[in-house]
Amino acid sequence: MTMTARPYNFSAGPAALPEEVLQQAAAEMLDWHGSGMSVMEMSHRGREFISIAEAAEADLRELLAVPADFRILFMQGGGLAENAIVPLNLSRGGAADFVVTGAWSQKSAKEAQRYCDAKVAASNAEGGHLSIPAAAGWALRADARYVHLCSNETIHGVEFQTLPDLAALGSTAELVIDCSSHILSRTIDWSRVGLAFAGAQKNIGPAGVTIVIVREDLLGHALAICPSAFDYRLVADNASMYNTPPTYGIYIAGLVFQWIKRQGGVAEMERRAIEKAGLLYGYLDGAGAGFYVNRIDPACRSRMNVPFQLRDESLNADFLKGAQERGLLQLKGHKSVGGMRASIYNAMPLAGVQALVDYLRTFAAARG
Amino acid sequence: MTMTARPYNFSAGPAALPEEVLQQAAAEMLDWHGSGMSVMEMSHRGREFISIAEAAEADLRELLAVPADFRILFMQGGGLAENAIVPLNLSRGGAADFVVTGAWSQKSAKEAQRYCDAKVAASNAEGGHLSIPAAAGWALRADARYVHLCSNETIHGVEFQTLPDLAALGSTAELVIDCSSHILSRTIDWSRVGLAFAGAQKNIGPAGVTIVIVREDLLGHALAICPSAFDYRLVADNASMYNTPPTYGIYIAGLVFQWIKRQGGVAEMERRAIEKAGLLYGYLDGAGAGFYVNRIDPACRSRMNVPFQLRDESLNADFLKGAQERGLLQLKGHKSVGGMRASIYNAMPLAGVQALVDYLRTFAAARG
Known part of the structure; x- marks a missing residue:
């Protein structure tokens, strides 16, 4: 197959994928590793797909140095759905604080109001989302279950260079980060994080896969109105196969993880x-x-x-x-x-x- | 490229895809129609992907003869998520009746209890889900907003050969059908249906795409606790792009729709x-x-x-x-x-x- 130079695609997401990944996906489309099946055709309960999903999870865990007490979930609905799913699972109907640094954290704060006492603890809206308010000035509440921030704002181009140490700020809340658009471009200090989520369609690959990495002890507190398909405890207990997962997207994500490992992590x-x-x-x-x-x-x-x-x-x-x-x-x-x-x-x-x-x-x- | 005979894959889902579709997907993987992009890399807001999504919707509408007053939505979460999303959108917190004919309708009834007064109107559980209770004997309630049934039970192998005419049974409820595992294998009498949903991974293709076909007047009644990403009104008003849709899965579904058209519909x-x-x-x-x-x-x-x-x-x-x-x-x-x-x-x-x-x-x- 001859290949002319591909254009450079600066899309914010869905976004460019490594050419090697696309070539491998094309080559394996009709027959994955001699199975006689496309990955798209495999039962998610079969040994072939389970091996693909397990490898993807293990590679992601290695790449991001995810500690053993955190679970990695492959879900659906993207960051926008997580804006509801996180408070449904973590808020227990109590208080949650939001640091607004752009369009995405703003959306998260608004959606959470359906499920809990969501409040903006700090905002850079004045001036047009151009800087990050100093953490010392955040109005964190003592009873907040969690503090949500978007560690990289895709639309406004604002990125946290370090994550806040909530304990050092006197807070006992968990830190929740929406890292959709910079996951795997830098390390994550898990000692400061309770839950991280990311839609895959920016820095991983296929739209329709959502990655949730959550500390084990935060599972099991979903509100009664949380749809079963989005109850982290059920998803974790069923190795992300409580409902049929987006199998092909997980496969492509796995190829991207392998590509990152080959590049040097x-x-x-x-x-x-x-x-x-x-x-x-x-x-x-x-x-x-x-x-x-x-x-x-x-x-x-x-x-x-x-x-x-x-x-x-x-x-x-x-x-x-x-x-x-x-x-x-x-x-x-x-x-x-x-x-x-x-x-x-x-x-x-x-x-x-x-x-x-x-x-x-x-x-x-x-x-x- | 030489190709040996492919095995026959009898998986219940994700399931076999037409070989022609897989070949086309492989050939277009690195460059869709001269765009220089894989479909996976396209912004969902760009003209290329919008043309793919519009064609998929139009082809599905033609294949199933969907009337103009029904909207076609491409969503995420599969049938299991719809078990919550349907009552969140349609029940208004009132009554909903369920006809249980196997594992899937049973799950639907159970999940709906989180959101409304869900009651089993008839069941074939006794004897092991082997036959369909006669519609004349269904205990339909006068105040039910909708009646839910699974028109083909994937696990138990029970299929409705015709859909019930609720009006003829004296009911004013809407009929909701989960047709995941036989969509596009037979016609649908839309005069008897208010909403039909289907996970794509059985008779269409890629897991991670959910099709919802809903009559326009049923939109706009979501409960306040319905996540925005799953509010049918918002999804419809944004042409299934309120959140980033599962773009590659929609593309593959579109190729399957074209394949069905070529076969004769x-x-x-x-x-x-x-x-x-x-x-x-x-x-x-x-x-x-x-x-x-x-x-x-x-x-x-x-x-x-x-x-x-x-x-x-x-x-x-x-x-x-x-x-x-x-x-x-x-x-x-x-x-x-x-x-x-x-x-x-x-x-x-x-x-x-x-x-x-x-x-x-x-x-x-x-x-x-």
Whole structure:
């Protein structure tokens, strides 16, 4: 099979996948490892698929150094469903505090109000979600069951560089993190976390798989109104097969985990993320600053999602048209923020970011 | 690419897919229609994926002759999640009646009790789920918002050959059908139905996609505790993209819909189903009756899921081993029923059922 160069896809999610993963998936589509079946055709109760699911879980556990007292669940519904599923399982109908740093944490706080006493403990909404409020100023309540934050805001491009130590802040609440858009691009300090969730469609692969990593002792407290399919205790007790799991998505996620391991693991992903983000922000802040702008506080800029604007927004359509012609895809910003957004997840090679910076430079020179 | 003959996969779900569909998916894996992207990598908001989703919906609407006042939703969570999502959306906290004909309708009734006054109106549990109670004897309540039934019981092999006419029974309730395991194998009389749902992983394809077809006027009545991601009104208003949909699964489902259209539509699927089921039941009831047994009332035997037992169950392991060696896969029955089960969905060719009957005959001759 001959292959021409693939374009670079900067979609915020669903997003680019490693070419090696797609090639392997294509090669195995009709016959997985001599089974005579596509992975899509396998019973989730059969030994073939169970081996795939177990390997995916073990590889993810290894990659993120997940401690033995945490369970890894493969679920459905994405981050948006987790906004309900987390309070259904963890709030016990009590208090939960939310740190709002962008659109996603805001949505989470609003949805949780259906199930518990959800309150915003801190927000960066004033000024437009450009920085992270200092943890010392968060209005944490003594009776909060958990504190929710979105550790990387996909739309607003704000990322926590370290997770807060709630105990050091005098809180006994569990920390819940929505890490959908930067999972596997950096390590997670599990000593500070009770539950982490992530929709797979950003930094892992296929939409329709949701990863939940939760400390064992937090299971078993679901509200009576929690649908069985989303009761963490039932999901954990049934090895994520209480209902039929999204089998093909789990298989693809497993291939991505194997690919990350071959690259050198999460440490190597983080090294590359720092390099790629450094290249792009370096240009936007430096030579490109007269033509482009990124307004996020440099202390909390996301390594994964880089929103930026052309100072002359009348050039937006031309910019996007030229990018498309060069094979730089899906750069249009989210409608709520406008401008452009480059999502540079693990699967985006350095060459893709270089090609983007080259184009930014060329376009600015021609139109600036 | 050379291809040896594929085995026949009788899995109850996830289940066999048409080989043509898998070949097309493999060929398009790295570059869908010159887009330079895998379908898995496309933003769900981009024109490429929107065209895929719209075509899938239009093809499904055509295949099932879905009237214009019904909405088609692509959701997540499978039938098990719908057991909660349906009462969350339709019950308004009032009464709902359940006709129990097997494991799935029984689960549905139990789950609904979390959200409404759910009551079993009729059941075939006595005797072991072998026949369908006559509709005239169903204890339907005048104030029931809906009546739920599973129109094909995957585990117990019981299928409604016609849907009840609730109005003719004096009921004003809506009929809700779980048609997961026989959707697209026969027509649906929409004049008798308010809502139909189906997990895709039996007769459509990829696990992780749930199809909901619901009459427009039933939207907008979700309970306050319904998670937004599962509020039919929100899902419908956002063309199934309120949260990120399971994009690749929808693409594969769309390829299956196109395949069915090429074969001649649902009428041809039904003709084949009658032929395949007739061949298998004909043998079990005829020449094979001394060695094998199917205890389901012939009036409601499923065309899709055929549970049967060896009269001498000590031969089960040998039977399954021999089947596997001949490329007849996943024939082991559900643990709650025991024995064997052959699921012969749309993607199973007549030749597969012939091969199964040949093996049944050979095994009986050798061991009978």
